[in-house]
Amino acid sequence: MMELDGPALGTFADLTLALERECRLIGELYRAILQQREAVDRGDVSGVESSIRLASRALLTLQETQRHRATVLRRLVGDPAQPLADLDTHFDAALPEPFLAARRLVQSSAAEVAEEIWRNQEVLLGALRERDMLLRELLTGSRPTAPAEPPAAIAEG
Amino acid sequence: MQEPALRSRDTRIPLGPVDPAIIHRARAINADALRAIDGLLDQISDSGRR
Numbered sequence: 001m002m003e004l005d006g007p008a009l010g011t012f013a014d015l016t017l018a019l020e021r022e023c024r025l026i027g028e029l030y031r032a033i034l035q036q037r038e039a040v041d042r043g044d045v046s047g048v049e050s051s052i053r054l055a056s057r058a059l060l061t062l063q064e065t066q067r068h069r070a071t072v073l074r075r076l077v078g079d080p081a082q083p084l085a086d087l088d089t090h091f092d093a094a095l096p097e098p099f100l101a102a103r104r105l106v107q108s109s110a111a112e113v114a115e116e117i118w119r120n121q122e123v124l125l126g127a128l129r130e131r132d133m134l135l136r137e138l139l140t141g142s143r144p145t146a147p148a149e150p151p152a153a154i155a156e157g
Numbered sequence: 158m159q160e161p162a163l164r165s166r167d168t169r170i171p172l173g174p175v176d177p178a179i180i181h182r183a184r185a186i187n188a189d190a191l192r193a194i195d196g197l198l199d200q201i202s203d204s205g206r207r
Contacts, residue, residue, distance in 0.1 A: 022197070029190060036183055040175060048179050055186050059193055066197070084201045107201045114194045117187050124180050124187070131177060 002077070004093040011076045012096050018069040019102035025065060026109040028058040033116045040120075040127050 002008065032054035039047025070080035077090050084103055088095050 026194075029194075033187070033190075036187075040180070040183075043175055045175055045179060048175055048183055052179075052183055052186050055190060059186070059190050062193060066193075081200075083199075103201060107198065110194050110197050110201070114191060114198070117191050117194070121184060121187055121191075124184050127175060128177055128180055131175075 001092045002090050004091045004095075008076065008091070009096065011072060012099050014072045015069065015076065016096070016099045016102045018065060018072055019099070019106050021065050022062060022069070023102065023106050023109055025058050025062040026106065026113050029055055029062065030109070030113045030116060032058060033113065033120055037116075037120050037123055040123055 004012075032051045035054065036048060036051035038044075039051055073082045074080040076082075077087070082090075
């Protein structure tokens with residue numbers, strides 16, 4: 001058990017800042033994902049390209065922030081891969097509330113964005129299939145009577 | 158003189174609103190994002206050690 005003393009509290013403040021930054025980046029990723037869906041819906045090629053750039057940038061910066069968080073964790077408990085959920089088992093007192101709040105926020109934002117990304121994967125797969133059907137219609141003069149693949153394959157990432 | 162259609166073998170048919178190559182790129186970046194977010198969720202919400 002470690003003491004939650006001055007230096008530890010200072011490191012917790014750094015960890016909280018890192019989590020807040022991750023939360024903002026998850027927000028950027030969320031906006032890029034919504035933009036991507038709307039652009040696919042409109043058939044807006046430059047909008048899709050712009051959403052890809054925004055998502056890539058948010059993802060790269062997020063990974064950079066996670067590496068920074070790992071160095072802060074190493075300073076705090078000696079383990080850069082320490083799961084944040086178990087951090088309280090290392091200390092003899094309740095963890096600082098700002099840290100707990102930031103951890104909750106990152107968790108809920110991450111779960112939310114994951115759901116939206118899954119939806120986009122389905123929308124994009126649908127767009128590919130629609131184009132495939134149009135192409136077949138153009139080549140054969142009629143729409144195919146049966147779906148090309150069973151619906152279960154839609155969830156494939 | 159060569160026929161226009163034969164000049165390039167990979168000429169794309171301009172059909173459908175969004176080029177499939179762009180859709181594949183979007184799906185690839187989304188898959189990367191899902192992996193990163195899943196890793197983050199494992200770190201934050203799962204009390205089991207890796």
